[in-house]
Amino acid sequence: MKLDDLARQIEAQVVGDGSVDVTGVAPLETAGARQIGFVSNPKYLKHLESTRAGAVIVGENVQSNHVALLKTQDPYYALMRTVVLLHGHRKHPHAGIHDSAHVDGTAQIGAGTVVYPNAFIGPGCRVGRDCVIYPGATIYDGCRIGDRVIIHAGAVIGTDGFGFATHGGVHHKIPQIGSVVLEDDVEIGANAVIARGSLSDTRIGRGTKIDALVIVAHGSTIGEHGLLVAQVGIAGSTQIGDHVTLAGQVGIAGHLKIGNHVTVGAQGGVMEDVPDKQVLIGSPAMPARHARRVYTIFAKLPELLDRIKELEERTLSLEGRGKGEG
């Protein structure tokens, strides 16, 4: 593909020779003359002057005398379109349900859906069109999965919620009669677990992407277009809004209501309801601006203690002087 053609398709502006051929995308440091590089993080802008890439996708204000640029308002989006155009999405080694997958006779699987070997789809499940169920993924009975959903290897959908009635010191299992609903365009990461609800369904909203090793516990609901990064844990019966981003290893307690457009930083711990548009950091999580001050002071606690000790000495000295005068 000519660089000019690519630029047109990704709606970027070429600064440089648009007639060169490009065949793929590569990291700035290793890209060759027919490869497209990419830089968005300012930290890596310095590599622009040493790259051998054929052209580099950048933001609109970036300049270079060294390499052709593909300027665009949203470099990351342009990168995505370029990779799709030049490399495409994964080609699956087979179509439909593989012989080594186990799909219960009562499950319904939509057209275009690929089910890999060793996947399991239980009784009464409904899986939509154009989904991909990777090896070793397990979908328990009665789950409902929309269109274009991707479930990565080893993910478990619809396992029993962790619900027990403790009576006389013994934990009695409560049958979990809710199910799991994954709406259209959801992606579930490798070895992630979405537990079925105790009474109501656990629901993951349209377009929400869940990374590896995440747990969403029974009866929680996550809105649309969220991002849950690896190892996040959501306890039961919590309602999370739309466009929520939870960074890696975040924990959210149960029975909470988290608003829309909320972001929680890595390893954060949320134990209270959160209104819309909050950015939280820390465990327990606090509004980011406040949290940054708290953690800065936290790291200086030894200095704070020294200042208190010094004040105590000076105060004692003042008190002594007072007495001396008395």
Place this chain on the structure above:
Amino acid sequence: MKLDDLARQIEAQVVGDGSVDVTGVAPLETAGARQIGFVSNPKYLKHLESTRAGAVIVGENVQSNHVALLKTQDPYYALMRTVVLLHGHRKHPHAGIHDSAHVDGTAQIGAGTVVYPNAFIGPGCRVGRDCVIYPGATIYDGCRIGDRVIIHAGAVIGTDGFGFATHGGVHHKIPQIGSVVLEDDVEIGANAVIARGSLSDTRIGRGTKIDALVIVAHGSTIGEHGLLVAQVGIAGSTQIGDHVTLAGQVGIAGHLKIGNHVTVGAQGGVMEDVPDKQVLIGSPAMPARHARRVYTIFAKLPELLDRIKELEERTLSLEGRGKGEG
């Protein structure tokens, strides 16, 4: 079933018309006239006056003019019995060992045990009666599993402990010659991992329930009737007592002794032995009452710093005044 019959079986007292038919359990907000609702958390008591449920399981002190009540000392236990009566536990789509499971010829599997497709049970394993081994669960060689044990999809029992002898900067694998023992009525969550012991066995005591994505490392033992919530990590050679509850994402260091009836709050980190009956919070974990004070002050560190700065100014001023007088 008549409401009166249900009440008798779950040992609850009907306040209202006991002659109505009930067919199932549902959340308070969506339950219909033939469904039983449930409320235990005071946070949700307000829904009692708007529910359309046929009756609601509640504690003994709850009142309502709006809906029939099933009063009981232990509402959660009554809920469990109701769900079991009206819905029952999961009906498995097959009996015994599925053709697509892989059970080693030397493994022994008790009567009534269900092994799902894609499960693996290695050489020399002994699995008791009436267990359920869900799809993709793997049990390494030589593990011993009691009766009525449930192992959810993707869980791994008896993988090698993370044991290496580092010599000259290289990590040499130590064969892990211990095994894993899961006693009767244990439940292991989806994608949880119970590693085999280096020398002695890793043991999970009778009735202990372990949630998804938990790791119990080599040689640790967990007592009876514990609850380990999702993503908990127990390092090696730690002994945990009976009736211990570890909330989500808790970490327990290795070579510790944790007493009976200990509770650790979510994301807690335990690095020292813990006596019986302690409730701990935080990382590093502290007794809950103390920890709550600590974290309250922690969130106000900027204010604390301001108070120290103000004291410094006032002290300087006092010192100056003293000098002025001198």
Place this chain on the structure above:
Amino acid sequence: MKLDDLARQIEAQVVGDGSVDVTGVAPLETAGARQIGFVSNPKYLKHLESTRAGAVIVGENVQSNHVALLKTQDPYYALMRTVVLLHGHRKHPHAGIHDSAHVDGTAQIGAGTVVYPNAFIGPGCRVGRDCVIYPGATIYDGCRIGDRVIIHAGAVIGTDGFGFATHGGVHHKIPQIGSVVLEDDVEIGANAVIARGSLSDTRIGRGTKIDALVIVAHGSTIGEHGLLVAQVGIAGSTQIGDHVTLAGQVGIAGHLKIGNHVTVGAQGGVMEDVPDKQVLIGSPAMPARHARRVYTIFAKLPELLDRIKELEERTLSLEGRGKGEG
């Protein structure tokens, strides 16, 4: 085997009767007369005087009047060699690729490699010699795996990195065209996940051991001879040096550079570059010595607040006295 023979092979010095027969290794507390015990942790030295073991592997300065000793400079290494000599590594129940494994026709598998049932190896993968791929492990297309690599049950290698271009509030999947490289002698724990790179490869260096439930995100590289303990999370595009130890539940943010010989304590959170040889603790992670002071003071915040309150009262009193005099 005679104790003397064992001692010669593990390069230890016998203190006691070397003519006794030994058949295995066992914990100090349960070892019998023909079994070798082991003690390295000073916490357990007390058991030396009550053990019934035939002999005990210890460090060079340990003494006992009660039991024969195998003295060695590196007890843990001697233990490893003893266990290998007396017990050996796991004997696999089959050789080569099991019929119930799924290996794509275009994948290459080296001689001596064992692939268990329910494992999946995708198109274009190259797996070296003498590897072990345990049940339910999944290797996505195009991954390259060295010799003597061990991949435990349920581990997922080469799943898609969590890469999306968010445009107009919708997350668009970026095809992840990098791959995963596991160099020689790497071990990947049960249900761990190594995601493929967006553009470049995710790489795990020679001899690095990764425990259960760890996630290494897209495009990160880990040097040689590292140890990543259970539930560690490494975000994307981070470069980690050689001989790095990350304790359980540690999180490392993305786009960082972590030096060689770095150690991070359990539950630590690293958000900045780390130079060589640092030992870090806490979240956010701080140099260990400083962190220990910080956390000691943190636990005493209520006392600190009391001291500030007292200072405020005394200062007020001093100010009042000043005024009284004025």
